[in-house]
Amino acid sequence: MNDPKPAGGHSHAATTPLDLGRSRCRSCLQRERCLPGTLNASQSQHFEAMVQRRRPLVAGEHLFRVGDGFRHMYAVQSGCLKTYTIDAEGREHVMAFHFPGEIIGLDAVFPERHLTSCVALAGSQACQLPFAALTTLAHEMPELQAQLLRMVSRDMLGAASIAGDFTANERLAGFLVMVAARVHRHEAPPTALDLAMSRQDIANYLRLAPETVSRILARFQKDGLVKADRKRIGLLNLNGLADIAACMNPYARFGGQALQRNAAS
Amino acid sequence: MNDPKPAGGHSHAATTPLDLGRSRCRSCLQRERCLPGTLNASQSQHFEAMVQRRRPLVAGEHLFRVGDGFRHMYAVQSGCLKTYTIDAEGREHVMAFHFPGEIIGLDAVFPERHLTSCVALAGSQACQLPFAALTTLAHEMPELQAQLLRMVSRDMLGAASIAGDFTANERLAGFLVMVAARVHRHEAPPTALDLAMSRQDIANYLRLAPETVSRILARFQKDGLVKADRKRIGLLNLNGLADIAACMNPYARFGGQALQRNAAS
């Protein structure tokens, strides 16, 4: 296992450690989208006390690996990570990418063991949440329990949309739209993405060959939808991409008017 | 919306309503695998009080539909259901099948609205759990909260395995093994399955054409793995199927010895 210094060591991570040792959720940029989002000041304090430490990770460093015992969940503060498995045939399956404000590890609750590995794709910071303490705290603070369930629910929706039977075009468009929605949440739509993951990672996530990702990206570029230059993807026509991916968006499935009045019959 | 009688009406459901009105979790065959699994007698009583009623469903009857407000979760007591969506292109995507002892609806927590529809594939019974009351109760009973998280976690694992990049052969074999594992949990492996779902449903779940499901089933039969007769699938060689699906099994991903000693490095 790797050796994350207990507190504020001279890390190689790209991000500068603003506050050493204890995490301070109250001053964290991700607070609202993260677990303590709906907590008041006093509750936040209890929550902070539970967060053991922030783990700085350099690109390629693992947060946990297949087979590790499950003791902690993690909240991403900065950077980008992927969880993945290598199957019996040697194929890599990327289960999810994790962006700031998201939590990692719930799938390990049932088996009490990590069935996936999780690696940083860029310099990242992950807050370590002891699972036992987290559930105890959730038991004391209904708001925290509710937020946990909301975040789980959101993860399930995201996973479901990519799991469906869509064409390569639709999946890649959906991927770009999803990343755009996740890297900035409420602000104006981004005009470009700096993807932390390789084409291979994207391909493994979308169940495609890396060559296919390249080709579709080239096609999107020819159609004026994006400006792809390696990891930098300019978003020239986000609505156009969203149209291609419309079928994947759960909200699109209401089919227009049904959103207003609850469907009857 | 359909009209489930408030309590123990003269239902058309195949199962006989043993106890009318209030559900009695303590005498339910699914108790252990269901939410109140780890509760003591007194806690079970509180839980039962929360379960509003049991909804008997005939095949084809909906539990909820896309766009419905989210108020209840459901626990399957008997039968089989599917949750699905129809996308913008008119394609149906089956998100999950639900067997006795499983819970339905958590993906609707975040949007506070059902983004999927859920329909009974055979005569079924579903216990209706008001979500607000459930979370309140979970807040009072740590055991219930823990069980809820375990069940969610298990759902995520199941979804992840089918979501991966596998061949049609692997997915169908994995499907049969999964159903075999879920319809009977702890007892001896079943020698045959009576599938409640149609070929079309299976195909939509596995991202295949129904013709492909038929063809692969025929191939499995030729290879002596199964004896397929419409909805009745004889399992002649469950181990053989499990071998084909080995790559999908999360536990298989440990790669042998790693299961014993926690992986280091």
Place this chain on the structure above:
DNA sequence: CGGGATATTGACTGTCATCAATTGCTGTGG
């Protein structure tokens, strides 16, 4: 017994994977 839905089987097509070669980055050392 008959009609409609469901399932099976066959022939052909298309999407995407595979194999292979080339280009373009990045970092390192002479």
Place this chain on the structure above:
DNA sequence: CCACAGCAATTGATGACAGTCAATATCCCG
């Protein structure tokens, strides 16, 4: 500072797996 190694990404040629279209068979329900 430039050359070169090594890797990632792109582009092209070919092939296979699974989808589509179509016809037939079988079951289920009234």
